Amino acid sequence: MKIGLYFGTFNPVHVGHVILANHMLHHTALDEIWMVVTPHNPHKKKHTLLDNHHRLEMVYKATEEYDHIHPSDIEFKLTQPNYTINTLVHLSEKFPQHEFAIMMGEDNLRSFHKWKNYEMILQDYDVFVYPRIAENQEEVILKSHPKVHLIQAPIVDISSTLIRKSIQDKKSVQHLLAPKVWSYIDLMNFYQ
Template sequence: MKIGLYFGTFNPIHVGHLIIANHMAEHSVLEQIWMVVTPHNPHKEKNTLLDDRQRFHMVSLATEDYPKIKPSDIEFKLPQPNYTVNTLAHLKDKFPHHEFSLIMGEDNLKSLHKWKNYEYILENHDIYVYPRISESTDTETSSILNHLRVHKINAPIVEISSTFIRENIKNKKNIQPLLSEKVWKEIDHNNYYRK
C-alpha cells in the first residue's frame, strides 16, 4: 500500500490540514494518508504546545470520518530528538509491505537540504508537495523541486495556521469555521489555549 506521511505538531489540527490530506488521498497515487503527530521536542520550550496525547486525540477525532486518513503516534515511541530518516527506517522495518512517501508544503521543501540524510530520503522516498504562498525559489530548492522523486500536487492553497487559531482562542474570537466540529468541542470543553 502507498502511504503518505503528513507530519505536524497539529496544535491544533484544523480544516487546512484536512483539506490537504484529503486532496492527497483523492488526487494522487497515495492510498492512505497518515497524520504523524510530532512529539514535543524535549530540547525546546513547551510554550503553547499541548500534551502529545491530547494532540493525538484531536487528530483522531478530526479524521474519524475520513477512511483514507489515519492518525499516527509512531514518533511517540522513538527516541527523542528524532529525525525523519529514523522514522522512515522504523516504518520500513515495521511495515515492510508498505511504500512510504512524505507530504510537505513547498516552504518545507526549501529547507530539505538541511535535514539529516536528506539525500537518502530523496533517493528512497517520493515527496508530494502542496503549494504555499512563498517567496521565489533559490537554486538549491530548484534542484530538489525538479528531482524525479518530488511530485508537485495542484492542491488548494490553504493559509490557515495553528498559531493564528491559538491566538484567536486566547483572545476570545470565534474560530469555529477553521476547525472540525469534534475538534472545536474538544478544545472548548477542555479550555485549551485559553491562557
C-alpha cells in the same frame, strides 16, 4: 499499499490539514494518509505544544469520518528529538508490506536540503509537495528531483498559530476546526 506520511505538531489540527490530506489522497497515487503527530519538532519550542495525547485525540476527532486518513502516534515511541529519516526507516522496517512517502508544503521543500540525511530520504522515498504562500521567493533547489512530486492543490492559508492566538483573544475559530475538535478544545479550555 502506498502510505503518505503527513507530519505535524497539529497544535491544533484544523480544516486546512484535513483538506490537504484529502486532496493528496484523491489526486496522487497514495492509498492512505497517516497524520503523524510529532512530539517535538527540533525547530519549535516545546512549551507551546499541548500534551501529545491531546493533539493525537484532536487528529483522531478530525479524521474519524475518513476511511483512508488515520492519526499516528509512531513518533511518540521514538527517541526525541526525532528526525524524519529515523521515522521513515522505523516504519519501513515495521511495515515492509507498505511503501512510504512524505507530504510537505512547498515552504518545507525550500529548506529540505538542510534536513538530516535528506539525500537518503530522496533515494528511498517519494516526496509529495503541496503549494504554500511564501514570503521568501528563493529558488526551490530540489523541485526538479525525480522523487519530488509537485501537486496542484488548494492553497490553504490557515495556521495553528492564528487559531491559538484567536482563542486567547476570545475570537471565534469554530469555522476553522472540525466540530468535534472545536468541542474538545472548548471543553478542555485549551489555548486560553
